[in-house]
Amino acid sequence: MNRSWTISKERARDLYRKLSTVRQFEEKVDELFREGKIFGTVHTSIGQEAIPVGVAEALRENDLVIATHRGHGHCLMRGADVRSMMAELLGKATGLCKGKGGSMHIVDVKKGMLGAMGIVGAGMPIATGVGVALKMQKTGKVCVCFFGDNASNGGPFHESLNVSALWKLPVVFVCENNLYGLSVSVKKTSAVSDIAVRAKAYGIPGIIVDGMDVLAVHEAAQEAVQKARDGGGPSLLECKTYRFLGHSRGDPAYGPYRTKEELESWKKRDPLLVLIQRSGLSAKDTEEIDKEVDEVIRAAARYAEESPPPELRSALEDIYA
Amino acid sequence: MREIKYAAALREALAEEMRRDDRVFVFGEDVELGYAFTVCKGLIEEFGPDRVRDTPICEQTIVGIAVGASMMGMRPVAEIQFCDLLPLCMDQMCNQAAKLRYMSGGQVSFPLVIRSPAGKWGGFAAQHSQTLDAWFMNVPGLKVAVPATPYDAKGLLKTAIRDDNPVLFIERKLLYQISGPVPEEEYLVPFGVAKTYQEGKDVTVVAIGRMVSVALKATEVLEKEGIYGTLVDPRTLVPLDKNTILESVQKTHRVVIVEEGPKTGGVGAEIAALIAEEALDYLDAPIVRIAALDSPIPFNVALEDYILPNERKIVEAVSTLIRT
Numbered sequence: 319m320n321r322s323w324t325i326s327k328e329r330a331r332d333l334y335r336k337l338s339t340v341r342q343f344e345e346k347v348d349e350l351f352r353e354g355k356i357f358g359t360v361h362t363s364i365g366q367e368a369i370p371v372g373v374a375e376a377l378r379e380n381d382l383v384i385a386t387h388r389g390h391g392h393c394l395m396r397g398a399d400v401r402s403m404m405a406e407l408l409g410k411a412t413g414l415c416k417g418k419g420g421s422m423h424i425v426d427v428k429k430g431m432l433g434a435m436g437i438v439g440a441g442m443p444i445a446t447g448v449g450v451a452l453k454m455q456k457t458g459k460v461c462v463c464f465f466g467d468n469a470s471n472g473g474p475f476h477e478s479l480n481v482s483a484l485w486k487l488p489v490v491f492v493c494e495n496n497l498y499g500l501s502v503s504v505k506k507t508s509a510v511s512d513i514a515v516r517a518k519a520y521g522i523p524g525i526i527v528d529g530m531d532v533l534a535v536h537e538a539a540q541e542a543v544q545k546a547r548d549g550g551g552p553s554l555l556e557c558k559t560y561r562f563l564g565h566s567r568g569d570p571a572y573g574p575y576r577t578k579e580e581l582e583s584w585k586k587r588d589p590l591l592v593l594i595q596r597s598g599l600s601a602k603d604t605e606e607i608d609k610e611v612d613e614v615i616r617a618a619a620r621y622a623e624e625s626p627p628p629e630l631r632s633a634l635e636d637i638y639a
Numbered sequence: 640m641r642e643i644k645y646a647a648a649l650r651e652a653l654a655e656e657m658r659r660d661d662r663v664f665v666f667g668e669d670v671e672l673g674y675a676f677t678v679c680k681g682l683i684e685e686f687g688p689d690r691v692r693d694t695p696i697c698e699q700t701i702v703g704i705a706v707g708a709s710m711m712g713m714r715p716v717a718e719i720q721f722c723d724l725l726p727l728c729m730d731q732m733c734n735q736a737a738k739l740r741y742m743s744g745g746q747v748s749f750p751l752v753i754r755s756p757a758g759k760w761g762g763f764a765a766q767h768s769q770t771l772d773a774w775f776m777n778v779p780g781l782k783v784a785v786p787a788t789p790y791d792a793k794g795l796l797k798t799a800i801r802d803d804n805p806v807l808f809i810e811r812k813l814l815y816q817i818s819g820p821v822p823e824e825e826y827l828v829p830f831g832v833a834k835t836y837q838e839g840k841d842v843t844v845v846a847i848g849r850m851v852s853v854a855l856k857a858t859e860v861l862e863k864e865g866i867y868g869t870l871v872d873p874r875t876l877v878p879l880d881k882n883t884i885l886e887s888v889q890k891t892h893r894v895v896i897v898e899e900g901p902k903t904g905g906v907g908a909e910i911a912a913l914i915a916e917e918a919l920d921y922l923d924a925p926i927v928r929i930a931a932l933d934s935p936i937p938f939n940v941a942l943e944d945y946i947l948p949n950e951r952k953i954v955e956a957v958s959t960l961i962r963t
Contacts, residue, residue, distance in 0.1 A: 382711075414746075415742060415743050415744035415746070416744035416745070418744050419742040419744065420742075423743070425744075425746055425747070426746075427743065427746040428746070432747075433739060433743065436734075437734050440730055440731070440734065440735055442700075443699060443700040443703020443704060443706070443707070444706045444707040444731075444735060446700060446703060446704055446707060447703055447704035447705060447706055447707020447708040447711075448707035448708070448710060448711055450704055451707065451708040451710075451711035451713045452711065454689060455711070455712075455713075461707075473697075473699060474699060474700065477695070477697035477699060477700035478700055478703070480695060480697070481695060481697065481700055484695070636740060636741050636743075636744055637741055637780055638782075638804050639740065639745075639748035639749075639750075639803035639804050
């Protein structure tokens with residue numbers, strides 16, 4: 319991963335803005351959760367931002383994405399409205415899902431964000447079905463399915479890779495290997511240390527990617543997406559990454575199962591820092607962008623907080639079409 | 640009217656809907672050759688391998704494919720070869736298909752059908768003979784159809800395929816080769832509308848699936864004893880035609896509910912509770928449920944017959960009830 323990248327300042331600023339958007343969105347979510355303004359639980363993706371940003375760079379507007387329970391970044395990168403997303407997380411009537419989905423099930427179908435998936439691995443058979451439809455409809459569209467390292471230990475992963483490879487479906491499977499499934503190290507749950515090697519069992523490319531480097535993610539995704547679009551079938555990308563916070567709220571960033579040293583060593587490879595190093599963006603640039611993003615996120619939080627709650631009768635709507 | 644078999648009626652429904660709508664396609668295990676129960680036999684010749692396709696044995700992903708494809712505007716009809724395999728698909732059916740529309744605030748719909756046969760086949764033991772209808776009445780977001788005749792099989796399946804919601808379509812193995820009248824011209828059978836077979840003043844018999852034909856024979860025997868029953872088949876369990884059941888109970892004041900699944904927590908339990916809630920004052924005798932005994936289905940056919948409801952059990956229960 320020692321390639322040197324030359325990218326324009328304009329592109330560097332754009333990518334930085336996207337990374338910063340996911341980062342600051344998640345930080346605001348964390349803050350609102352601690353203030354008791356978000357129900358249930360949240361899974362933040364701080365540390366993993368390069369993956370949704372890098373993959374989204376490889377997609378067209380009408381491509382499709384299925385994400386995981388840690389799916390805010392993917393939703394943002396499909397272009398979902400930040401205010402409606404924040405309102406959804408606060409369970410408001412103005413939320414993307416009218417306050418009935420929440421953090422774990424955020425969906426914006428019009429933007430091609432088919433859903434965060436609350437059940438680990440469940441998105442994979444669905445992505446396979448999306449792939450079947452896309453191929454039958456001859457649309458030229460591609461579906462990207464994100465999943466975590468521990469999802470690759472379950473049946474849906476293997477079934478879906480097999481069927482997708484067998485039928486050469488336009489699906490790209492992106493593993494966000496953050497090294498822990500809940501509190502358990504991948505070393506204790508997976509018989510192989512690289513998830514990518516599992517691709518071999520299905521005769522498809524399995525590629526290990528530096529998941530902290532948005533440019534590396536983009537490059538790998540670009541190739542896999544193009545292959546899928548050209549009828550070459552699925553690929554498995556394994557993005558090595560790390561979440562800087564706990565699995566969900568209430569789970570500390572380090573202590574019970576991760577060491578402070580491990581966390582600190584990964585923080586040196588913070589995706590925002592990596593981009594700065596690769597692109598030579600100045601502190602002036604990043605500060606300016608961070609400030610602009612901060613305003614957008616604050617405005618979204620304000621909008622969400624001021625939005626009305628859903629009417630009680632809406633609980634019985636949308637059950638059937 | 641011409642008579643065709645239940646399996647052929649289902650096949651006609653699939654073929655007609657596939658001709659009518661390019662978005663409809665069928666897939667599952669052994670569907671290209673039409674095993675195990677011949678429903679899909681011959682479809683591949685007309686519609687080709689894209690729209691009639693064999694899958695690996697991976698039931699969870701079969702239903703997942705239906706979820707994903709329906710989300711993209713297709714109208715998939717998945718076959719799960721035995722309903723005993725539906726437990727393998729529970730996440731995709733109950734957490735995904737049934738809930739994704741709701742959790743998205745109505746952004747998307749899932750016009751999919753899962754066809755699967757239930758019930759006795761004779762000596763197929765505990766993992767290929769179950770009747771699991773009741774499990775799925777408890778999942779808001781799913782619809783559940785249980786056709787009892789070739790006519791209803793065809794009409795309900797066509798309705799299911801045109802419905803914009805996930806439909807679990809539970810067939811019956813022992814009915815596949817049973818013939819019945821099916822018109823040649825097109826028709827649909829609406830969901831949520833029960834069928835009343837005959838009206839009798841003495842008792843209401845509510846029967847589900849294969850138990851409809853068994854109950855029909857039982858009522859013929861009872862008529863010879865001077866006991867006249869009204870036979871009601873709800874046809875769809877979700878939505879359930881409550882009014883037809885309640886109205887009949889209000890007229891006959893006695894009710895027997897017959898199903899092939901186990902008694903505890905069964906379809907009959909739900910219907911009995913409904914009657915108790917809304918028509919208790921009309922009852923002259925306790926509600927009677929006839930169902931499988933609370934046991935796995937045994938392999939030995941004599942034991943199997945002992946466990947399952949049959950004509951004799953219905954006749955005896957009704958005769959006893961009338962004397963109450």
